[in-house]
Amino acid sequence: MAPNSESRQGRSEVPEVVISRLPQYVRILNRLLEDGIQVVSSQQLGEKLQVTPAQIRKDLSYFGRFGKQGRGYSVHDLLERLRQILGINSPWNVAVVGVGRLGRAILSYPGFNPDGFHLVAAFDLNNSIVGDTVGGLVVRGMDELDRVIDQEEISIAIVAVPVDFTQNVVDQLVACGVRAILNYAPITPQVREGIRIRNIDPVLSLQSMTYYINDD
Amino acid sequence: MAPNSESRQGRSEVPEVVISRLPQYVRILNRLLEDGIQVVSSQQLGEKLQVTPAQIRKDLSYFGRFGKQGRGYSVHDLLERLRQILGINSPWNVAVVGVGRLGRAILSYPGFNPDGFHLVAAFDLNNSIVGDTVGGLVVRGMDELDRVIDQEEISIAIVAVPVDFTQNVVDQLVACGVRAILNYAPITPQVREGIRIRNIDPVLSLQSMTYYINDD
């Protein structure tokens, strides 16, 4: 196919659902690598991930031919290729906005760093905690947002502020150049085309399970 | 090998993707009700949710005919019907397993109660904190799991234990009769048919966004 033309829409030919599965492949491959496994088949991967081997092969085929017929995939090579495709082969600096209880839990969660997401700045709306140190970071006021995001080359933000402030904070982040946002408040903030947003919403998750366990 | 496509129990004719959207409808309807709006069209709902009006009408049509032609939907009536369909018209008791930093944040998060999810018990694997009071709940040891889940009529659990303990904890919960699990560890625990599980995994969410903002 034609090489990436710089269309304003971007690279939309790979289905989003495929992209959303790649991080799971990465995670399993990481584990296989740690276990010293060097080669894996789509069959074996599928068992670990509870998806069909055909789906894995099809997903990978959007990006190239990474396997060896008759043998399978090199764990190391496939992992590196997927990390490159996803853009997680080099680290990302991340800002956290909102340093309440949830924000503090996020700042002290050890799971971001090993995967290359470095929490390098914390902000809060409430000036009474600005200046405090949390998780090794000094809490900054929103007036420093623009400067710090620019200086630290932050493209990703995690938002954990009360719901009524969320849209406004998201707007500020976008205005400062942030391009991807992970939002913990129970709304779906509106963002302009080109900005990515994901919501972490445990209540919605619970509510979509009760349907299945409700035996009235 | 292939996931069984045989006749699944009961109500599997409604696509899961439809069920997953209903809680969002509920949330918007709640807000409209608070704002005193009495009638809403699929067009208006669609704008707020960023989905097409046709999708909303189609989703609702799986369950009946709730609208009035020429007018729209009664906010109050549609809300009640959806809450009933989802099984969230009466409250659910929920157990939290794992009272580390994340578990504490969950226990003190005020967003579960208003939606009818009552956190009524907390457990931890680490006996050194068993007996402590967190968020108004006494932390219990795993030896009390079975008795308390039975006594408090708990069908839902939130699991926030270290990744290496997660599958084991999930197995214990299922053995005790829990039917839905919200898991915060970065794995996808295996559960038998009929048990519902959802994962909250911020790293996967981040990794599926970097693809789109990575302009190498």
Add this chain to the structure above:
DNA sequence: GGATGTGAAGTATTTCACAGCC
């Protein structure tokens, strides 16, 4: 022999478009 990569077939989901009703 054994596993990939991929068109083609099969499903699932979304959107269209319009009859029917308020």
Add this chain to the structure above:
DNA sequence: GGCTGTGAAATACTTCACATCC
């Protein structure tokens, strides 16, 4: 006039099945 409810059409996604290659 306006909006729902819904078959039909369109699109998206998954699975099959097999030629191809190591």
